[in-house]
Amino acid sequence: xxxxxxxxxxxxAVPEAPYPVYLDGLVEHGFGRGGKKLNTPTAxxxxxxxxxxxxxxxxAETGIYYxxxxxxxxxxxxxxPPVDAKVYPMVMSFGYNPHFANKDKTIEVHVMHGYAADFYxxxxxxxxxxxxxxxxxxxxxxxxxxxxxxxxxxxxASLERPAYTKYxxxxxxxxx
Ligand SMILES: Cc1cc2nc3c(=O)[nH]c(=O)nc-3n(C[C@H](O)[C@H](O)[C@H](O)COP(=O)(O)O)c2cc1C
Numbered sequence: 001x002x003x004x005x006x007x008x009x010x011x012x013a014v015p016e017a018p019y020p021v022y023l024d025g026l027v028e029h030g031f032g033r034g035g036k037k038l039n040t041p042t043a044x045x046x047x048x049x050x051x052x053x054x055x056x057x058x059x060a061e062t063g064i065y066y067x068x069x070x071x072x073x074x075x076x077x078x079x080x081p082p083v084d085a086k087v088y089p090m091v092m093s094f095g096y097n098p099h100f101a102n103k104d105k106t107i108e109v110h111v112m113h114g115y116a117a118d119f120y121x122x123x124x125x126x127x128x129x130x131x132x133x134x135x136x137x138x139x140x141x142x143x144x145x146x147x148x149x150x151x152x153x154x155x156x157a158s159l160e161r162p163a164y165t166k167y168x169x170x171x172x173x174x175x176x
Contacts, residue, residue: 010066010154011130014163018058021128022172023107024072025052027119030108033100037141040148042093042108043069043124056107062095064132066155069111070173072123081116085176087168088113090126091148091155098137099144112152127167130158 027043035041047053059065069090071080093108109126132154138144159165169175 006133006150006154008154009157009161010132011158013161015129015167018060019129020067020167020170021055021058022125023052023055023109023128024123024125025049027122027124029120030106031100031102034108034110038145038148040110040145040152042110043119045107045109045124045126047105047107052107056094059094059128061131061134062105063093063134064151065092065094065128066090066130066132066151066158067092067126067128068159068167068170068173069109069124069126071115071119072125073174082176084113084115084117085174086113087173089156089159091132091151092126092128093135095135098135110148110152112156125172127170127172129164129167132158 023045025045028046030042030044045052047056067090068087070087071084073079073085089112090109092110096102096105109124132151136147138147
């Protein structure tokens with residue numbers, strides 16, 4: 001399927017229910033496709049904890065979402081360079097990756113920041129604030145990559161609105 005058109009900005013001017021949706025967990029390894037093949041490293045969040053399942057159930061549909069994310073610091077002790085400890089825009093894939101026919105549902109967060117080191121095994125917190133589109137199966141890997149790049153632009157533009165930007169200051173995130 002070819003990529004579908006979508007607005008440059010998705011969602012209303014002010015987030016509406018069910019948003020904000022709060023996700024957190026220790027980052028797991030995915031199938032290893034994200035970073036190298038798609039130029040889009042993703043942090044897979046576990047769907048094992050009751051909290052994660054309850055929160056993700058509030059997302060009615062599988063698909064591509066946007067919001068903010070931050071590496072989590074246990075005991076308030078920063079183990080990252082300050083630039084890696086900040087809150088950044090993210091786009092998230094929630095579902096079965098139909099292009100790759102995954103059997104299990106996953107939550108994969110692509111944080112729009114180039115981290116100095118791997119985030120596997122580290123804690124991550126994410127606030128989901130809006131929906132972009134359903135997950136699709138594509139004719140080629142290039143078409144999937146092109147759509148993911150468009151999602152990043154749409155996510156950033158959608159998050160630049162004041163009612164969304166304010167979630168950077170949400171107490172769910174560690175404020176320096
Ligand atoms: C913004 C974004 C959009 C995505 N859109 C799709 C999609 O439409 N169809 C699909 O099968 N996978 C989609 N994915 C998931 C990627 O295919 C997946 O992240 C990639 O295969 C890496 O998986 P891995 O971490 O398990 O290796 C998307 C991922 C992101 C971050």
